[in-house]
Amino acid sequence: MARREQVVRHSAISSASSDSLSRDFEPLSAQRLLVIGGIALITVGMIFGDIFAAFILHPNADRISGLLMAVTRAVAAHNSRNVQLEFDSIGALLENRGTKVDAHAHIIDFGYLALLLALVQPWVCFNDKTKQRLAQIFLIGGVLLPVGVVLIHYVGLTYSPLSTIGWASIVADFGGLLVILACAAELGGILRYLRRVQPVEPNLFPDDRSWSSRALLSGGTLLILAGFVYGAYYAGVHLYSLEARDSQLLRQMMTQASAGDSSSANQAVNDYGALQAEVAVSIAAHAHVIEFGLTAMLLALIQPYVFLSERWRRRWTVVLLAGSVILPVFVRMELRWGLLAGGIADFGGLLVILALLGMLAGVLRYTRKQDAAEVRP
Amino acid sequence: MIGSRKLLILSGLVLAIFGMAYGLHYAIFIEHQTLDRMGGSLGQAFVHAAERNLPQANSSLDDYAQTRLNYVRQVDAHSHWIGLAMLLLVLGLLFDRVGFSEKRRILLASSLTLGCVLFPFGVTVETLDRGKVPQAIAVVGSALIIASLAAVAVGFWHARESRQP
Numbered sequence: 339m340a341r342r343e344q345v346v347r348h349s350a351i352s353s354a355s356s357d358s359l360s361r362d363f364e365p366l367s368a369q370r371l372l373v374i375g376g377i378a379l380i381t382v383g384m385i386f387g388d389i390f391a392a393f394i395l396h397p398n399a400d401r402i403s404g405l406l407m408a409v410t411r412a413v414a415a416h417n418s419r420n421v422q423l424e425f426d427s428i429g430a431l432l433e434n435r436g437t438k439v440d441a442h443a444h445i446i447d448f449g450y451l452a453l454l455l456a457l458v459q460p461w462v463c464f465n466d467k468t469k470q471r472l473a474q475i476f477l478i479g480g481v482l483l484p485v486g487v488v489l490i491h492y493v494g495l496t497y498s499p500l501s502t503i504g505w506a507s508i509v510a511d512f513g514g515l516l517v518i519l520a521c522a523a524e525l526g527g528i529l530r531y532l533r534r535v536q537p538v539e540p541n542l543f544p545d546d547r548s549w550s551s552r553a554l555l556s557g558g559t560l561l562i563l564a565g566f567v568y569g570a571y572y573a574g575v576h577l578y579s580l581e582a583r584d585s586q587l588l589r590q591m592m593t594q595a596s597a598g599d600s601s602s603a604n605q606a607v608n609d610y611g612a613l614q615a616e617v618a619v620s621i622a623a624h625a626h627v628i629e630f631g632l633t634a635m636l637l638a639l640i641q642p643y644v645f646l647s648e649r650w651r652r653r654w655t656v657v658l659l660a661g662s663v664i665l666p667v668f669v670r671m672e673l674r675w676g677l678l679a680g681g682i683a684d685f686g687g688l689l690v691i692l693a694l695l696g697m698l699a700g701v702l703r704y705t706r707k708q709d710a711a712e713v714r715p
Numbered sequence: 716m717i718g719s720r721k722l723l724i725l726s727g728l729v730l731a732i733f734g735m736a737y738g739l740h741y742a743i744f745i746e747h748q749t750l751d752r753m754g755g756s757l758g759q760a761f762v763h764a765a766e767r768n769l770p771q772a773n774s775s776l777d778d779y780a781q782t783r784l785n786y787v788r789q790v791d792a793h794s795h796w797i798g799l800a801m802l803l804l805v806l807g808l809l810f811d812r813v814g815f816s817e818k819r820r821i822l823l824a825s826s827l828t829l830g831c832v833l834f835p836f837g838v839t840v841e842t843l844d845r846g847k848v849p850q851a852i853a854v855v856g857s858a859l860i861i862a863s864l865a866a867v868a869v870g871f872w873h874a875r876e877s878r879q880p
Contacts, residue, residue, distance in 0.1 A: 409761055412765060413761055413765045415765075416765050416766070417765060418762045418765040418766055421761045421762050421765050422758055425754065425757065425761065426758075428754075429758075432754075447797060450801050451731065451801065454801060454804045454805065454808070457808055458724065458804075458808070461724075502751065503743070503747055514735060514738065514742070515739060517735060518732060518735045521728065521731060521732050524728070525728045525729065525732065528724065528725070528728070532721065555809070555871065556871065559864070559867070559871060560868070562802065562864065563861070563864050563865060563868060566860060566861050566864060567861060569857070570857050570861060573857070574854070581784065581787075584780075584783075585776065585779075585780040588776060588779075588780075589776055592760060592764040592772055592776065593764070593769065596765070628798065632801060632802065635805050635809070636805060639805075639809070
């Protein structure tokens with residue numbers, strides 16, 4: 339009986355007191371689920387973002403500009419019914435764009451959170467089964483939310499019991515709720531760990547001083563710092579003036595069209611399109627450079643799980659950091675260089691995706707190696 | 716667990732949960748209505764313009780601009796709260812590699828946490844008050860984050876140098 343209690347007690351705090359890397363990376367353990375799930379979510383989110391940028395974003399922006407031109411013509415012709423119809427079409431295009439951007443951002447953010455939760459698992463003071471369930475709940479929520487968000491545009495309010503929220507939104511919100519509950523439970527597990535006196539501090543991850551780990555850590559910190567500095571510059575110098583210009587151009591479009599001055603109204607539509615592009619590339623550059631910095635730092639921490647030769651780990655590190663610089667820089671250049679810069683930016687995104695796939699393959703090799711070692715007598 | 720690490724990881728998780736709960740509440744109770752209002756007021760502005768009712772058109776456009784600004788700020792606050800929470804968590808995991816005394820690390824961790832709370836808070840308050848105070852809160856928050864992050868980068872470098880034989 340005493341031995342059984344000891345085993346149960348040991349099981350409850352097993353991960354918290356374990357300092358073995360392989361112990362926490364057992365088959366179907368929370369840590370393994372979260373590391374593999376996290377990298378997979380980030381990779382899928384980036385592939386989705388690249389496809390969206392290449393095939394939907396630009397044609398969508400052109401269509402919105404075309405519809406705004408049609409609006410100004412309808413205003414000049416006193417045709418209020420057509421104005422409303424064109425705005426309905428613009429609304430649908432904006433919803434299509436907005437839900438895709440939301441899904442892209444949320445998949446990647448959930449990937450980051452999954453990796454972070456994987457790394458703090460040794461501090462989460464629950465038994466292995468509970469930790470595994472929490473990881474599964476988190477990943478289910480992390481998939482449901484972006485899938486639901488993408489479907490919002492296609493499902494709309496069909497069969498919805500509510501007047502403003504459709505089934506796809508309900509699924510997305512339920513996914514968000516699962517993620518919140520899983521995170522709250524993980525926080526509870528850490529607080530439980532902190533309340534107990536631990537004889538030995540568990541190692542969260544080995545103190546990896548390899549070249550790839552150091553390069554990812556330093557590169558990631560620099561990227562995040564660059565992103566913050568750029569964000570502060572954008573907010574301080576451009577944000578308020580661009581917002582004021584947004585309303586000013588819409589007013590100009592409206593009054594010129596109403597006065598029958600179609601060439602000035604068209605010019606206002608073109609200026610408005612250029613303004614939207616300027617805002618979009620600035621925000622995209624700011625968000626991507628910080629996200630890639632976080633990716634690099636998180637990948638630095640999981641390098642011990644990437645079972646590749648140091649040569650290949652270096653290659654993937656260089657590819658990832660190169661892509662992390664190329665994408666935001668050339669996204670920002672799109673205003674001057676147009677599609678050429680857009681193509682180079684997409685290539686940067688592709689480099690990041692390839693590096694992530696390379697490292698994911700390394701993690702999968704690590705799990706195979708470990709499983710084989712466990713099977714061996 | 717050392718104090719600075721504990722502070723960063725716990726505040727990171729609390730901030731992430733708060734940011735997600737804020738986002739969920741916003742998505743269920745505010746976002747759809749806000750988007751409908753935004754689209755409706757912009758459409759109405761141009762409909763009034765087509766009817767040659769410019770005072771009403773301008774009023775609808777003002778309503779659109781106000782709603783849009785609030786929407787952008789609320790989404791910004793949500794995304795920044797979660798993004799900054801993840802930064803706190805990452806740094807929390809790595810904080811034992813910052814080559815400063817624990818006293819300095821606590822100071823840095825506190826300053827980072829304060830900045831990560833203040834910046835999105837200032838952005839949110841901008842929806843209620845268009846004065847300089849919310850902007851100042853956001854500026855102080857972002858300055859604290861940038862300065863602390865630069866100090867952390869120096870700390871990483873210092874730790875590497877101090878480990879050299």
